[in-house]
Amino acid sequence: MLVSAAVTTAVTGLVFSLSLIVVIGAQNTFVLQQGLRREHVLTVVVICAVSDVVLIGAGVAGAGLLLEDRAWLIQLVRIGGAAFLFGYGLLAARRAMRPNALRTGPDAPASSRTAVVGTCLAFTWLNPGVYLDTVILLGSVANTQSAYPWWFGVGAALGSVVWFLALGFGARLLAPVFSRPTAWRFLDAFIAVVMVAVGLRVLLG
Known part of the structure; x- marks a missing residue:
């Protein structure tokens, strides 16, 4: 009975995540x-999944209460994150309008691992939504799960890991579509719109 309740709580955490x-x-x-x-x-x-696991663990442990008392920290992250998103969005817009200015697509020169890691960390940790959703919201819900908050956290962490694995490695299924340079221009235009929209949402709270 206890095992069944714990598993049910973990599944709830996975779906919520x-x-x-x-x-x-x-x-x-x-x-x-x-x-x-x-x-x-x-x-x-790995960076995205591990970061989520850390943030979920912090939320279940009650770190959300500390963030709620330090609104200035979220505000600082909000400003920095918005600036980063606007900059990334502008670069994507430039690639979409002038593909020869900054080469993109399957034939583009590979980015260094250091550059990719830095960009990925910025997307992950300069997003105030991550703290609000994962640490505060998910952590609060986890701590309503009676004696099984950590099982809820385990399920939520598993959901995050599964999602990033599916998104990262499943994207190659779209490779035939993106074999054409025009498709990459559309993708860059889409990225520009998403980054600017998310940047505005972050900046305006």
């Missing part, structure tokens, strides 16, 4: 882009 993470956002768009380029995909997936 997926409901938060399976959206068109800056981080997911970046993971998709790297998956399409087949460039440092495992590194990106």
Whole structure:
């Protein structure tokens, strides 16, 4: 009976985690882009998944209460994150309008692992939504799960890992579509719109 209750709580955590993470956002768009380029995909997936696991653990442990008392910290992350998103969006818009200015697509020169890691960390940790959704919201829900908050956290962490693996390595299924330069221009235009939209949402709270 206890095992059944714990497993049910873990499944609830998994579904709740997926409901938060399976959206068109800056981080997911970046993971998709790297998956399409087949460039440092495992590194990106590991950074995103491990970061989520750490944040989920912090939320279940009650770190959300500390963040609620330090609104200035979220505000600082908001400003920095918005600036980063606007900059990344402008670069994507430039690639879409002038593809020869900054080469993109399957024939583009590979980015260094250091650059990809830095960009991935910025998308992950400069997003105030990550703290609000994962640490505060998910952590609060986890601590309503009677004696099984950590089982809820385990399920949520598993959902995050499964999602990033599927997104990063499943993106290659779209490779035939993105064998044409025009498709990459559309992708860059889409990325630009997403980054600017998310940046505005972050900046305006």
